[in-house]
Amino acid sequence: MEEKAYQIILEAGEKGLLQSDLWRKLGVNSREGSRIAMKLEKRGVVRRMRELYKGRWTYRLFANAKDEVEIKWNTLGGCPCFTCTQISRCGAGQIISPNHCWKLTEYINQCAKENLHR
Ligand code: SF4
Incomplete structure (x- = not known):
């Protein structure tokens, strides 16, 4: 599930992806979606930027540079x-x-x- 989430965030490119859009694409609830996003951030493969969207605070997710990510996945493989x-x-x-x-x-x-x- 985390690798799938990472792929979705990676495909969003430079504009990133709202955390809520990730939940929808993964078909999970907000709690599970947040848990996945936080785990990816903790592993250093994505970064979360706080954003005010439609009057509510949320996060926009960005994939870190691919070579940086490959090093982290390989290191922890x-x-x-x-x-x-x-x-x-x-x-x-x-x-x-x-x-x-x-x-x-x-x-x-x-x-x-x-x-x-x-
Ligand atoms: S492998 Fe051990 S340390 Fe790692 S999550 Fe499972 S129980 Fe925890």
Whole structure:
């Protein structure tokens, strides 16, 4: 869903896309749409600019430069969080947490090993 959202934002080009238009194109509700937009922003693949539209504050979404995005996706490729079914419930201080996740720990250890052998 996030990759599909990113493609839609990318296709919007320089003019960007209102967050509400993204929700409609994805067929999701505003809560889910906001969550997706925030996750993409957190990953650094899109940026959100606050905008007053028809008297209401919203966000316009812009895709970051393609080469910059490819670096970020590649850098994080293989991270178990991207395909994890628990991601919406996972967070520091929660019962499900990155602080004691064996999948994430294994992934980080593997990355560290690979870096040692470069
Ligand atoms: S830290 Fe572990 S539980 Fe949390 S989203 Fe990543 S893989 Fe899933």
